[in-house]
Amino acid sequence: MSARARLSRTVAPFRSATRTAKVLIVIGLLITFGFVLVATIGPTVAPYEATQYQVDPEDPAAGQLPRLEEPSDDHLMGTNRDGFDVLARVIGGARVAMVVVLVSTLIALLIGVPLGLLSGYRGGRLDRILVTTMDALYTFPSLLLAIVVAFLFGELFTPGVASAASAVGIVYIPQYYRVVRNHTLSVKQEPFVEGARSLGAKERTVISRYVFFNVVQSVPVIFTLNAADAVLTLASLGFLGYGVPPPAPEWGFDIQQATQDITSGVWWTTMWPGIAIILLVTGFTLVGEGLNDVVNPLLRARGLAGPKLRDVRRGALARPDAAEADDDTGSASTPRAEDPAGDPGAERPPTDGPAGAGTPGSSVTAAPPVLRVNDLRVGYRTPEGPLWAVDGVDLEVAPGEALGLVGESGCGKSSLSRALLNLMPPGGLVTGQITLAARGDGPGERELDLVGASRSELRSVRGNRASLVFQEPMTRLDPLMRVSDHFREAIRAHRPDMSKHEARELIEGSLAQMGIPRTRVDNFPHEFSGGMRQRIMLALGIVLQPQLVVADEPTTSLDVIVEAQILDILDELRRDAGVSLVMVTHNLGIVAETCDRVAVMYAGRIVEIGPVEQVFNAPAHPYTQGLLASTISLETTDLHSIGGSPPDLTSPPPGCRFAARCPAVMDRCTEVVPRLTPPEGSGRRDHGAACLLHPGSDPEPATASGQDVT
Numbered sequence: 158m159s160a161r162a163r164l165s166r167t168v169a170p171f172r173s174a175t176r177t178a179k180v181l182i183v184i185g186l187l188i189t190f191g192f193v194l195v196a197t198i199g200p201t202v203a204p205y206e207a208t209q210y211q212v213d214p215e216d217p218a219a220g221q222l223p224r225l226e227e228p229s230d231d232h233l234m235g236t237n238r239d240g241f242d243v244l245a246r247v248i249g250g251a252r253v254a255m256v257v258v259l260v261s262t263l264i265a266l267l268i269g270v271p272l273g274l275l276s277g278y279r280g281g282r283l284d285r286i287l288v289t290t291m292d293a294l295y296t297f298p299s300l301l302l303a304i305v306v307a308f309l310f311g312e313l314f315t316p317g318v319a320s321a322a323s324a325v326g327i328v329y330i331p332q333y334y335r336v337v338r339n340h341t342l343s344v345k346q347e348p349f350v351e352g353a354r355s356l357g358a359k360e361r362t363v364i365s366r367y368v369f370f371n372v373v374q375s376v377p378v379i380f381t382l383n384a385a386d387a388v389l390t391l392a393s394l395g396f397l398g399y400g401v402p403p404p405a406p407e408w409g410f411d412i413q414q415a416t417q418d419i420t421s422g423v424w425w426t427t428m429w430p431g432i433a434i435i436l437l438v439t440g441f442t443l444v445g446e447g448l449n450d451v452v453n454p455l456l457r458a459r460g461l462a463g464p465k466l467r468d469v470r471r472g473a474l475a476r477p478d479a480a481e482a483d484d485d486t487g488s489a490s491t492p493r494a495e496d497p498a499g500d501p502g503a504e505r506p507p508t509d510g511p512a513g514a515g516t517p518g519s520s521v522t523a524a525p526p527v528l529r530v531n532d533l534r535v536g537y538r539t540p541e542g543p544l545w546a547v548d549g550v551d552l553e554v555a556p557g558e559a560l561g562l563v564g565e566s567g568c569g570k571s572s573l574s575r576a577l578l579n580l581m582p583p584g585g586l587v588t589g590q591i592t593l594a595a596r597g598d599g600p601g602e603r604e605l606d607l608v609g610a611s612r613s614e615l616r617s618v619r620g621n622r623a624s625l626v627f628q629e630p631m632t633r634l635d636p637l638m639r640v641s642d643h644f645r646e647a648i649r650a651h652r653p654d655m656s657k658h659e660a661r662e663l664i665e666g667s668l669a670q671m672g673i674p675r676t677r678v679d680n681f682p683h684e685f686s687g688g689m690r691q692r693i694m695l696a697l698g699i700v701l702q703p704q705l706v707v708a709d710e711p712t713t714s715l716d717v718i719v720e721a722q723i724l725d726i727l728d729e730l731r732r733d734a735g736v737s738l739v740m741v742t743h744n745l746g747i748v749a750e751t752c753d754r755v756a757v758m759y760a761g762r763i764v765e766i767g768p769v770e771q772v773f774n775a776p777a778h779p780y781t782q783g784l785l786a787s788t789i790s791l792e793t794t795d796l797h798s799i800g801g802s803p804p805d806l807t808s809p810p811p812g813c814r815f816a817a818r819c820p821a822v823m824d825r826c827t828e829v830v831p832r833l834t835p836p837e838g839s840g841r842r843d844h845g846a847a848c849l850l851h852p853g854s855d856p857e858p859a860t861a862s863g864q865d866v867t
């Protein structure tokens with residue numbers, strides 16, 4: 158990227174800032190830089206020194222006598238009671254204030270930010286100790302704390318500017334700590350942080366790049382507001398006699414020395430230092446508020462939302478048929494491979510393999526599976542004990558095969574999809590085996606059990622050999638990072654030797670494959686429509702050509718046109734790149750269109766699995782029958798629903814978990830746990846249903862807890 162392009166990219170946020178933000182920044186910077194100039198070159202051009210006594214020209218014998226002289230040509234701001242030139246004192250006070258502000262805010266920043274980041278991200282005992290300490294400091298009145306610290310520093314070291322700056326800085330450490338810690342706690346739960354982890358980013362990278370860069374967005378505001386506060390604290394310390402010792406120029410001390418002048422009509426000794434304090438505080442505050450609006454793309458987006466929204470609405474009203482196309486893809490459209498037959502399943506791997514070639518849960522092709530899941534349990538710690546959201550699941554997925562996972566909300570689909578990459582939230586439990594087939598002979602390409610894998614092995618797999626594509630792409634993309642930066646993270650994590658040029662080519666190519674123009678790769682996520690963001694997420698998931706893509710509700714919240722585009726892309730991926738797909742969805746229509754096989758989940762278990770045509774045409778489990786009957790089509794005349802609700806998984810019922818809602822329930826359904834068995838008459842061993850209605854369901858005795866595993 159050329160220097161000109163870099164400069165253009167750097168100043169771009171300032172160009173798109175709101176008018177108010179620009180005005181605030183310009184005024185604030187003018188004031189602040191005015192003081193910086195005064196502090197740096199002022200003392201060299203001032204006619205007097207800040208500590209220079211005035212000689213009375215009418216009474217030379219009096220020598221260096223202090224006196225109060227009104228503003229005049231000789232002394233533009235007059236002289237004070239000690240005979241100092243007030244202008245020189247104001248200039249000298251500006252230098253002291255700027256040094257104290259700089260040193261104190263740096264002290265608070267360098268200590269408070271790392272502590273807050275560490276405390277919030279790591280948690281545990283360190284967090285408790287730091288929270289207690291900082292809360293204790295924070296509850297102490299800040300001025301009182303500053304006085305105590307200034308007194309101690311004055312006793313331990315030489316009183317001066319450094320002691321005053323340190324005292325002021327220590328007062329603000331708890332503020333930085335609290336803001337950064339709280340922000341870290343919230344950012345580390347953000348989906349885009351989970352998204353970064355899912356791409357295999359190292360913990361150090363997650364903290365430094367994703368958490369830190371989001372957290373520090375608030376630092377400019379704290380910095381400038383604390384700078385303003387530091388000016389006031391310094392003045393207060395000086396006023397009370399604990400600041401910079403005299404005769405050094407300090408505005409607060411000078412005002413305190415001149416308090417008695419006010420009643421005697423001597424206004425200039427207090428007014429000029431007072432105005433200096435107000436102006437400097439105002440300058441810092443204006444810069445902070447304006448800067449925050451500029452550097453934070455979310456705030457900037459909010460500022461622009463009004464007019465942009467109006468434009469979009471106006472356009473939509475004028476050209477309702479073109480609104481989606483314009484909003485979604487701009488001038489480009491997603492390239493699509495033609496499917497002459499119009500049959501989404503026409504070019505899929507054969508699903509009608511020889512009956513009896515497999516077993517329920519096994520893949521339908523003869524090729525070794527890419528993914529093999531054995532006796533998988535996924536749980537969460539709760540106050541009532543572990544909650545097993547997935548309880549004893551066996552699966553296989555073949556190369557290029559698409560497996561749909563369906564079921565009601567809370568049936569364990571999303572927990573299973575995350576567990577497939579061992580990407581669990583804090584407190585999550587995974588047992589069993591998740592075996593990812595070897596991709597080559599390299600050390601990072603061999604067969605791997607993701608449950609027992611080390612953290613570094615998991616990082617090497619995520620985003621590289623297996624990807625998770627989340628729903629809600631807006632929350633999965635870091636709003637402060639450009640789209641290209643998201644890709645660079647994944648490439649840097651898994652292809653560290655790739656040159657910048659090659660990486661750029663790869664990024665642009667991946668996005669172009671999804672119909673995202675090359676000109677937009679450096680845009681921020683909020684500058685894309687929902688459909689484009691989801692395609693970006695897909696591109697991010699496949700940029701390194703993984704063996705397996707797990708897509709968790711990838712089309713939820715998208716309109717049907719964009720949904721069709723996403724499904725087409727997934728289909729192409731399987732056909733052209735041989736990528737295996739696990740599609741998590743509650744939409745049976747999507748499964749029918751996209752998948753080769755389907756697994757129906759209920760209360761953490763697979764209750765039916767088999768080829769899509771077989772399961773949908775001849776559902777063997779009452780729950781599958783209920784789900785299919787609940788779908789709505791143009792022919793629907795009566796709405797059907799499955800009565801009741803799924804069981805509480807902290808204490809699941811014994812036997813069949815669907816028994817309480819099953820229209821065909823029998824006495825022994827609560828006594829034994831049905832196994833997945835080929836339904837009688839199906840003639841296929843790759844179709845299985847866990848229901849006692851089918852002879853040979855091979856039941857096993859139920860336990861009291863009901864947590865036995867099929």
Ligand code: SF4
Nearest residue numbers: 813816819826848849
């Ligand atoms: S095992 Fe019994 S309760 Fe469960 S689905 Fe079959 S018939 Fe219904």
